[in-house]
Amino acid sequence: MNRKVKRRNKGPLAREAQVTGWLFISPMLLGFTLLLLFPMGKALYMSLNDWPLLGEHRFVGLDNYKDIAVDPLFWKVFGNTAYFTLGLVPFNIVLALMLALLLSRSLKGIGIFRTAIFVPVMTSLIVWSIVWKYMFATDSGLINQLLMLFNIKGAAWLYDERLAMPAVIVTSVLKNVGLNMVLFIAAIQQVSRSLYEAAELDGAGKTRSFFNVTLPMITPTVFLTVVMTVIGSLKVFGQIYVMTQGGPSNSTKVLVYYIWEKAFKLFQMGYASALAFVLFFVVLILTLLQWQLRKRWVFNESDA
Numbered sequence: 476m477n478r479k480v481k482r483r484n485k486g487p488l489a490r491e492a493q494v495t496g497w498l499f500i501s502p503m504l505l506g507f508t509l510l511l512l513f514p515m516g517k518a519l520y521m522s523l524n525d526w527p528l529l530g531e532h533r534f535v536g537l538d539n540y541k542d543i544a545v546d547p548l549f550w551k552v553f554g555n556t557a558y559f560t561l562g563l564v565p566f567n568i569v570l571a572l573m574l575a576l577l578l579s580r581s582l583k584g585i586g587i588f589r590t591a592i593f594v595p596v597m598t599s600l601i602v603w604s605i606v607w608k609y610m611f612a613t614d615s616g617l618i619n620q621l622l623m624l625f626n627i628k629g630a631a632w633l634y635d636e637r638l639a640m641p642a643v644i645v646t647s648v649l650k651n652v653g654l655n656m657v658l659f660i661a662a663i664q665q666v667s668r669s670l671y672e673a674a675e676l677d678g679a680g681k682t683r684s685f686f687n688v689t690l691p692m693i694t695p696t697v698f699l700t701v702v703m704t705v706i707g708s709l710k711v712f713g714q715i716y717v718m719t720q721g722g723p724s725n726s727t728k729v730l731v732y733y734i735w736e737k738a739f740k741l742f743q744m745g746y747a748s749a750l751a752f753v754l755f756f757v758v759l760i761l762t763l764l765q766w767q768l769r770k771r772w773v774f775n776e777s778d779a
Contacts, residue, residue, distance in 0.1 A: 518748045526745035539749035548725065549733070549750070555640065556729045560708040562644040567704050568697070571652045575659030576685070589660070593653035600650065604717035607646045608633065611718070633719055636726040643714050643727055650714075651707070655700045662696035663689060694774045702765055709758055730754050 522539055526532040543549050578589050595603060610617045611632040619629025632642045666689060674684045690697075712731040715721060721728030721736070728736075730750065738747035770776050 518751060521745050522748035522752055524745045526743075526748070528742035528744055532745070535745070539746050540753075542746065543749055543753060548728075551725055552728050552730055552733045555725075555727060556709060556711075558640060559644060559647075559711060559729055560705060562641065563647055563708045564701065564704050566644065567648045567652055567655060568700060570648060571655035571700065572659050572697075574652065574656045575663055576689075578656070579660045579663045589657070592656055595650050596653040598650070600713040601717060603650050604646065604714045607642075608718045611642055634723050636723050639719050639723060639727045643711075643718055646718070647708075647711065647714055651704075655704065658696055658700055659693065662693040666692045691774050694772060695776070698765070698769050698773045702762060705761060705765070706758055709754065709761075730757075 521532075523534060523536055524532045525535045525538075574592060578585055578592075609615075613619065613629070613631045613634065616629070616632070618632070622629045630638055632638050670688045670692070671684055674688050679687060710731055711729055712735065715727055715729055715732045716735075719727040721732050731754070734747050734750045734754070737743045737750060
């Protein structure tokens with residue numbers, strides 16, 4: 476019986492089905508190979524070379540990675556990237572969740588507020604950063620002008636080592652908080668009403684219902700937003716490039732900006748490629764760590 480089944484699977488119809496399947500996935504495979512695998516392989520090879528933008532490249536093995544390990548500026552940049560991530564992710568998630576709780580109700584005109592908060596997500600990052608750069612201007616910026624109305628002297632926001640990174644973090648949160656808000660609204664609206672009714676019968680108020688019903692039920696969405704926000708924060712570039720250029724005194728220089736600087740200002744393509752792979756492994760490790768930790772706090776994931 477098994478022999479007959481095997482013979483049937485090797486028939487013309489089976490072969491035609493296999494060919495059809497390969498034809499359907501071939502555009503994806505071609506794009507995956509040309510746009511991801513080949514560039515990654517090329518970048519890996521470049522990271523093992525002293526590769527100037529112009530001139531001959533020279534194989535140096537792991538020297539670029541060794542240089543990164545002893546590069547004091549790299550560790551400064553790495554710390555700035557961690558600072559940005561640790562500042563942005565909790566701020567973004569908490570603010571998005573608060574807005575979602577306020578705007579998940581079915582009230583007349585609520586869509587206007589949802590749209591207003593989501594519009595920055597669709598706005599060009601460069602335009603958004605330019606606007607905020609002028610708003611943070613020391614003398615004529617809108618923020619300092621408003622502070623002057625209360626007789627408060629404004630700060631040099633983007634020229635102060637202590638304030639530049641927080642200013643960029645605030646700008647980034649306001650730019651992208653709408654996306655997480657929409658995801659949270661969708662998750663909250665999917666929570667069964669019967670769970671809230673059961674909580675009310677047990678004497679739970681709104682705060683207790685949130686922590687015992689709403690938050691546990693939307694933890695899969697929280698997990699998704701945390702992973703996406705962490706990855707996005709590690710890849711920040713546009714805001715830094717427009718608003719601070721990595722300054723003052725390298726206080727806002729992050730990994731992607733450092734990679735760009737090494738590659739396209741100093742033309743050290745090999746070193747830049749090595750930095751890119753360091754960033755890749757940082758993102759990979761953090762993502763895998765979050766994936767493992769999800770079993771401890773994401774609803775219905777303990778047995779996954």
